[in-house]
Amino acid sequence: MIEFLFPILSVNEIRDKEKDISEIMRSLSGILYSYECGPIDKDLTVYRFGKKVTEIYDMLIADANAIYAGDPAARSLEEVIVCYPGFYSILVFRIAHELDKLALPVVPRMLTEYSHSKTGIDIHPKARIGESFCIDHGTGIVIGETTIIGNSVKIYQGVTLGALSVDKKDAGEKRHPTIEDNVVIYSGSTILGGETSIGHDSVIGGNVWLTHSVYPHSIVVNRSEVHLKNNNSDNKGIIDFVI
Numbered sequence: 439m440i441e442f443l444f445p446i447l448s449v450n451e452i453r454d455k456e457k458d459i460s461e462i463m464r465s466l467s468g469i470l471y472s473y474e475c476g477p478i479d480k481d482l483t484v485y486r487f488g489k490k491v492t493e494i495y496d497m498l499i500a501d502a503n504a505i506y507a508g509d510p511a512a513r514s515l516e517e518v519i520v521c522y523p524g525f526y527s528i529l530v531f532r533i534a535h536e537l538d539k540l541a542l543p544v545v546p547r548m549l550t551e552y553s554h555s556k557t558g559i560d561i562h563p564k565a566r567i568g569e570s571f572c573i574d575h576g577t578g579i580v581i582g583e584t585t586i587i588g589n590s591v592k593i594y595q596g597v598t599l600g601a602l603s604v605d606k607k608d609a610g611e612k613r614h615p616t617i618e619d620n621v622v623i624y625s626g627s628t629i630l631g632g633e634t635s636i637g638h639d640s641v642i643g644g645n646v647w648l649t650h651s652v653y654p655h656s657i658v659v660n661r662s663e664v665h666l667k668n669n670n671s672d673n674k675g676i677i678d679f680v681i
Contacts, residue, residue, distance in 0.1 A: 444498075444519050444529070463488040469545065476543055483540050490536050497569060501528050504570040508592055523557035524573030534563035567591075568619070575625070582614035584632060591617055594625040594644075602631045602649065618654065 463484050470480040502519055506512045518525050530553035534546035546563035554560045558577040561567075565581050568589035573579060575595040581587070585599045601613035612632035617623070621636050624644040629636065636642065637654030645660045652658055 462491055470542075473544075475545075478541060478543075483542055486540055487536060494532050494536060497532055498525075498529055500570045501525060501532075501572070504572040504590065504592070505574070508572045509574055523559065524576040527553050527557045527559035527561060527576060527579075528567075528571055528573060531561045531563065531565070531567065535565070535567075538563040565614075584612045585614040586616040588617060588619035588621070588638065590620045592622045594623065596626040597623050598628040598630075600628065600630050615648075 466487060467480065467484045470483065502515055502525055505518045505522060505525055506515050509518075512518050512522075530549050534549040537549070538546040550561055550563050559573065559579045561579075561581045562583040562585070564583045565585040565587070567581075567585075567587040568591065570590045571587065572590075572592040574592065578596040579593060580598045580600060582600050584601075587599075599615050599617065604611070604613055615629045615631060615634040615636065617629075617636045618638035618640075620639045621642070622640075623629070623636075623642040624646075626645040627642050627648070628646070629642070629648045631649050633651070634649060635651040636648075637652055637656060639654055640652055640656040640658070642648070642652075643657070643659035645662070646658050647660075648658065
């Protein structure tokens with residue numbers, strides 16, 4: 439399915455869009471009829487997904503452009519599409535998310551967990567992610583089930599958008615944060631909680647821990663200090679770190 443959306447991932451050739459969509463629908467139909475999906479209309483699910491393929495493709499092109507624009511090391515859009523694990527994880531997520539919206543069980547999570555195993559980026563298929571999403575480097579990113587991400591958001595490696603501890607009975611509640619438009623979150627930061635909202639046009643610095651909201655246009659930094667004791671002092675060999 440991925441190769442049909444982006445044939446450059448398999449072979450460079452001119453593709454017929456209508457034919458490709460038909461092949462995608464045929465592939466999805468084969469998947470659905472190969473295992474028990476519960477009480478869903480499989481043919482209707484395939485048809486509805488097929489109607490969304492062009493929209494998914496357009497969103498992915500916007501994502502690829504956001505990654506290309508945001509990374510000076512990227513030499514071309516094709517390089518982003520073929521080589522970047524961040525783009526791959528977004529691609530799989532967008533497909534899985536549409537399938538999840540069609541109430542298809544198991545398959546959406548199978549797709550995102552496969553992507554997780556390949557990239558180290560864990561995005562739940564129920565998360566809601568806006569347009570022009572940029573993941574830079576990406577390894578170790580976690581985006582939880584009820585996370586909401588706006589447009590033109592950029593996230594670096596090691597970021598967690600997670601939940602505060604809740605009882606199982608509260609699993610249906612919003613447990614993960616909301617990230618508004620044009621936010622940048624640098625590596626190692628952790629943002630937790632369903633009531634936590636990061637206002638638009640904010641910058642979250644590296645290794646920040648947040649469980650409360652911040653206003654739009656905020657800059658949040660973690661001021662870490664390192665203290666080294668003289669190795670010739672009475673405390674020889676002891677090093678104090680404040681991080």
